[in-house]
Amino acid sequence: MRSPLRSSRVALRRAGLDWNYLLNRRQALLLVILAAAWKQVSYNFLFFLAGLQAIPKTLVEAAALDGAGAHRRFWRIVFPLLAPTSFFLLVVNIVYAFFDTFGIIHNVTQGGPARATEILVYKVWYDGVVGLDLGGSAAQSAILMAIVIALTALQFRYIERRVHYA
Amino acid sequence: MVSSGKNAWLAHAVLMLGLAVVLFPVYVAFVASSLPLADILDAPMTLVPGQNPQPITARRSLWERVAACRFEHRGR
DSSP states (O other): OOSTTHHHHHHHHHTTOOOOTTTOHHHHHHHHHHHHHHHHHHHHHHHHHHHHHTSOHHHHHHHHHTTOOHHHHIIIIIHHHHHHHHHHHHHHHHHHHHHTTHHHHHHHTTTOTTTTTOOHHHHHHIIIIISOOHHHHHHHHHHHHHHHHHHHHHIIIIIGGGOOOO | OOSOHHHHHHHHHHHHHHHHHHHHHHHHHHHHHTSOHHHHHSSSOOOSOOSSSOOSSTTOOHHHHHHHHHHHGGGO
């Protein structure tokens, strides 16, 4: 396996793990997930930082004066006030996972090994552009849209109910 | 008041660790851009940038290489 990722393979081999994402389905999926998550870290960080900075310091200080410990201050004040930010990021990250991970999969595994990393967007593209099954591709893209709309609607229905906007 | 000495150190350590995790792959890409292909594919890839920044296509600036890549790769 000649690839720049061979370094990590050698390092993991020395640690006693047979790392080969071109043959092992679970490792391939794990690698794609790690790469996709890594890519989103900075985006989420930025929004959480903005959310944290938007929390009035006076609230936290008042709670501290009332004798609330660090844990209590976090769960009772900071966490609820971050809920709108967290909810926004939840929705955006799920949409990202369904659609924008295409580039990572296409570059790293091309949907392989044995279709282990072939998520629906990748299959839509593969069946349509490579397999030239345009009808099937279009149908699957409509199904993908329905899934994402349903998931987003469910989140707004059941999770947003517990989010309070200040 | 809210964050005191020891906690602040811990928080900074966690932030620094996160920064390292985020920046490491970017650094590897930077180092790889300065190495010849054989060195990039070498099993433990070196993490030291190459001595000569552009050994692959001799005597070309980085910007010329970026511009050239766009067209050379079309031909594949």
